[in-house]
Amino acid sequence: MPDRPPLAPMLPPADGLDDSAWLDVIHKMDEVYSQLVADEVALEEKNAQLEQSQQFIFSLLSAMSDVLVACDAGGRIEETNRALAELTGRDEAALRGSSIAALMADETSRVRIRHVLGTPALQRGGTVLEVELLDGAGQPVPVDFNCTPRLDAAGRRVGLVFVGRPMGELKRAYHQLREAHEALKRTQQQLLHSEKMASLGRLVAGVAHELNNPISFVLGNVHALTRYTERLRQYLGEIHDGRPVAELAPMRRKLRIDHLLADLPSLMEGTLEGAQRTADIVQGLKRFSAADRDERGPVRLNEVVEQAIHWVRKGTAPDFVVHWQPGPDAVVEGAPGPLLQVMLNLIQNAWDATSGAGAKPPTLWITGHLEAGLARLVFRDNGPGIAPEHLGRLFDPFFTTKPVGKGTGLGLSISYGIVEQHGGRLLAGNQAGGGAEFVVELPARG
Structure with missing residues (x-):
C-alpha cells in the first residue's frame, strides 16, 4: 500500500468556517483515499485472475491434439493452437491474420470452406466438413472439421470455429478397433465352441455305453454270418463237384444247412436293426454338435427333452432320478442342436447340484405345459437351491459356483442366449420348499 501523504497543518479558520467543518473535510478526504486504495487492490486481483484465465486457456489450446482454428466472418x-502449427509447419503468430482458405491443399477444399463461411444459418450444433490441408512438407492431409458459429454477447455471428483431427489418425484408430473387434469375435466363438465341446465331453461315457450294445450285436451277428458263409461254401462246393444227392444228405445234416437257412433272416434283420440304431445315435450327436446354428425348422420340444434325459442318464448321471411329465406335443421354431444343449445343461446342472449336496436320491422333476401359444418347461430339483447373492449373477459369463476345473461358467450364459435367440425366456429361482427351479419359455407354433 502506498505511503499516506502527511496531513496539511491546521490553518486558522476562515471566515464562516469553524474547526468542526475542517474536521469533516479531512474525514471525507480519508474516506476517498481509503476507497482509492481498495479499488487499486481489487484491480490488481482482477488482473491476476485475468492472467490466470489467459494462462489456463493457453494451456488448453496447447494441450489439444485436435487442430483448432477460430476465424472471423471473412x-x-x-x-x-500448437497442433495446427505443427501440422502446417508454420508459426502460430504467422497463422494469425491469414486466410483459412490459404491452408487448403486443393480447390475443392477451398470451395467447401467458402461455402461454410457464406452460410448465414449455420447449425448451432456444428456442421461436419471434410477438407485437405497442406502439411509442412507440402503434402495434402485429410482433416475432418466440425464447424460451429462463434457468437458475440448480442447473439450475432462474428466468426466460425473449426475443430478437427487428421483422418490418418482416425483411420489408424478405426483399424485397431476393427482388429480388436475381430479378435474378440474369434475369442467368443472359441469360448462357445469350448463350452459346447465340454458339454459333449460329459456325454462320452453315455455315448460309449449306448453304442456298445448295437455294435456288439452287429459284431456277434457278423461272426455268425461268417461261420454260416463257410458252411455254405463247403456245401455248395460239394454240389458243384457233382456229388450224388444221396451222399449230400449226411453233409447237409452235419453242416446244419437247414438251421442255417432258417436263422439267416433273423440274423440279417438284427444286423440291420443294430446298424440303424448306431446310425440314429450318430445322427443325434451330429445334430447336437452341428456348427450351423442358423438352420431352423419345426422342433418337437418333448423329443428334445427326452433325448437330453437319455444322454445325461446314460453318461455322467446313471443314478439320477428324473420324473418327466410331458405336456401337450409342443412344436417350436428353432434349431434342434442348440435347444438340446440347453436341456442338457439344465439337467446336468441339476445333477451336479443335487449329487454334490448329498441328496438321497438326487431327483429332478420336469413338467411340460402349453398355454396360449407358449411352451413352458419347468425344471425342479431337490438340491440346496440358489444362494440369494448368486441369483443376480447366475447368467453372467464365467460366473460359476463350481470348483476350479469343474466348469467354465459359460453353460447358463450360453443357454440364456440360445433361449433368447429363439424368442423365449430362461428364468431361475428357488422353490418355496427348497431346491432350484428353472423355467424355459418358448413361443409355440400354431
Whole structure:
C-alpha cells in the first residue's frame, strides 16, 4: 500500500468556517483515499485472475491434439493452437491474420470452406466438413472439421470455429478397433465352441455305453454270418463237384444247412436293426454338435427333452432320478442342436447340484405345459437351491459356483442366449420348499 501523504497543518479558520467543518473535510478526504486504495487492490486481483484465465486457456489450446482454428466472418484466422502449427509447419503468430482458405491443399477444399463461411444459418450444433490441408512438407492431409458459429454477447455471428483431427489418425484408430473387434469375435466363438465341446465331453461315457450294445450285436451277428458263409461254401462246393444227392444228405445234416437257412433272416434283420440304431445315435450327436446354428425348422420340444434325459442318464448321471411329465406335443421354431444343449445343461446342472449336496436320491422333476401359444418347461430339483447373492449373477459369463476345473461358467450364459435367440425366456429361482427351479419359455407354433 502506498505511503499516506502527511496531513496539511491546521490553518486558522476562515471566515464562516469553524474547526468542526475542517474536521469533516479531512474525514471525507480519508474516506476517498481509503476507497482509492481498495479499488487499486481489487484491480490488481482482477488482473491476476485475468492472467490466470489467459494462462489456463493457453494451456488448453496447447494441450489439444485436435487442430483448432477460430476465424472471423471473412475467414481470417484470429486464434489457433500448437497442433495446427505443427501440422502446417508454420508459426502460430504467422497463422494469425491469414486466410483459412490459404491452408487448403486443393480447390475443392477451398470451395467447401467458402461455402461454410457464406452460410448465414449455420447449425448451432456444428456442421461436419471434410477438407485437405497442406502439411509442412507440402503434402495434402485429410482433416475432418466440425464447424460451429462463434457468437458475440448480442447473439450475432462474428466468426466460425473449426475443430478437427487428421483422418490418418482416425483411420489408424478405426483399424485397431476393427482388429480388436475381430479378435474378440474369434475369442467368443472359441469360448462357445469350448463350452459346447465340454458339454459333449460329459456325454462320452453315455455315448460309449449306448453304442456298445448295437455294435456288439452287429459284431456277434457278423461272426455268425461268417461261420454260416463257410458252411455254405463247403456245401455248395460239394454240389458243384457233382456229388450224388444221396451222399449230400449226411453233409447237409452235419453242416446244419437247414438251421442255417432258417436263422439267416433273423440274423440279417438284427444286423440291420443294430446298424440303424448306431446310425440314429450318430445322427443325434451330429445334430447336437452341428456348427450351423442358423438352420431352423419345426422342433418337437418333448423329443428334445427326452433325448437330453437319455444322454445325461446314460453318461455322467446313471443314478439320477428324473420324473418327466410331458405336456401337450409342443412344436417350436428353432434349431434342434442348440435347444438340446440347453436341456442338457439344465439337467446336468441339476445333477451336479443335487449329487454334490448329498441328496438321497438326487431327483429332478420336469413338467411340460402349453398355454396360449407358449411352451413352458419347468425344471425342479431337490438340491440346496440358489444362494440369494448368486441369483443376480447366475447368467453372467464365467460366473460359476463350481470348483476350479469343474466348469467354465459359460453353460447358463450360453443357454440364456440360445433361449433368447429363439424368442423365449430362461428364468431361475428357488422353490418355496427348497431346491432350484428353472423355467424355459418358448413361443409355440400354431
